Amino acid sequence: MKDIILVLAPTKSQQIEAIKNIATDYEVLLQDELEEADAERVRIIYGWNNSDDFKALAATFSNLKWVQAISAGVDYIPDQIKTSNDIYVTNASGIHAIPISETVFAYILASNRNLFYSQIAQTKNEWDKPDPTSFKSLTGKSILVYGAGNIGEEIARLAKAFRMNTIGVNTSGKEREHFDQMFALEKSQGAISQADYIVNALPATELTNDLFDQSFFNEMKESALFINIGRGQAVDEEALKKALEEDKIAGAYLDVFKTEPLPADSPLWQLKNLLISPHITGVVEHFRDEIFPIFEENLVHFMQHHEPIRNIVESDKGY
Structure with a gap:
């Protein structure tokens, strides 16, 4: 046989x-x-x-x-x-670097250009212009990427096209292409408050369990966005929920979760400043x-x- x-x-x-x-x-x-x-x-x-x-x-x-x-x-x-x-x-x-990176900027651009606001207005047949001060440009903004591998490098490459400052985190702090600054994971705390956008692209390891916890979100700018396209176990979901409810951060985009599919009774579904996608950022x-x-x-x-x-x-x- x-x-x-x-x-x-x-x-x-x-x-x-x-x-x-x-x-x-x-x-x-x-x-x-x-x-x-x-x-x-x-x-x-x-x-x-x-x-x-x-x-x-x-x-x-x-x-x-x-x-x-x-x-x-x-x-x-x-x-x-x-x-x-x-x-x-x-x-x-x-193989996932390009579609995932494109999705990260789809999240960011849709938020910065108020596309979600306009979509909601459209469902109401309303010609409703957002507050002009709510529109944001990426030029000069800082993006902090946890996980400077293939996906992280592609995110940074696209970010440079938008004239952004790029900060990367990996286990060693070794320099990687397209990043202006690099930090080792254990020395990255000082970079959190610099970032306007924080992206998790780390794999699931013991070191990354609940890495993004209450103390992490407390360090973020109130105007910053958090994006997780890495693994769900890296995020303390209760801490993120609290940060979003209390407007400690501006919003979040999650494609991965500790439990997948995300249970229908999860309180995350109801958060107004969170967009949930069902683990699809790598699909092409x-x-x-x-x-x-x-x-x-x-x-x-x-x-x-x-x-x-x-x-x-x-x-x-x-x-």
């Missing part, structure tokens, strides 16, 4: 054929084609299914050697897989074409050397 490549990621028919042509000694199955009896033959997984039923089934994949995630963050993949010395986990770091129309080359390159290498070569996640870091 052949080992199995289990395809869970969105794929085109020609991509499935490419997998079969590269891995001729493997059987390629979609999830609905997999039987429980096949569990011990699953060696490679392309994509992931975060349902409890699948995670329980995946725990029986005793021959599993490699999981190719289709996201940059892999916090949703079970720890027993991520921390195993016998299983490789690779991510899709790099040609997503399948963007992610597949990473898997394809890794698959070719795996067939030859029994290991992937690109975007390997370090188990001790989580990214």
Whole structure:
């Protein structure tokens, strides 16, 4: 019996054929084609299914050697897989930078140019002009990005086109392209009060749990916006709710949450100065074409050397 490549990621028919042509000694199955009896033959997984039923089934994949995630963050993949010395986990770091960065500026520009105000007025058939002093320009404003990786650098690159000041935070404080200033994470507190816009693009790690807490929001300007396109566990949601209700900050945009989907009874839904999007900032129309080359390159290498070569996640870091 052949080992199995289990395809869970969105794929085109020609991509499935490419997998079969590269891995001729493997059987390629979609999830609905997999039987429980096949569990011990699953060696490679392309994509992931975060349902409890699948995670329980995946725990029986005793021959599993490699999981190719289709996201940059892999916090949703079970720890027993991520921390195993016998299983490789690779991510899709790099492919989401452009759509996520564009969404960040969609949030900012819509707020600065009062588009939400005009949309509400339109639903009432009202020709209602906002207060002229509420319109803002990005020129000279400062954006602080936590996570100066591929996504963070693309955010900073776009920010420079708007003639903004760019401040970045990473674990080391090492200089990165398009950032005017860089801070190490543990030394970044002084940068908070400088920023007009703060973006979280950090992965989920023990260091980032509830990083954005009440003391953090207390340091922000009252006119500043907070944007989270990283991971939900980084934000103390109760502290953010309090900061928004008390107008300690001007507003927030959240695409990720500690619990997803966000429960219908969450008080976050009712906040007038918070916009919620359902974890969609990385979505783009040609997503399948963007992610597949990473898997394809890794698959070719795996067939030859029994290991992937690109975007390997370090188990001790989580990214």
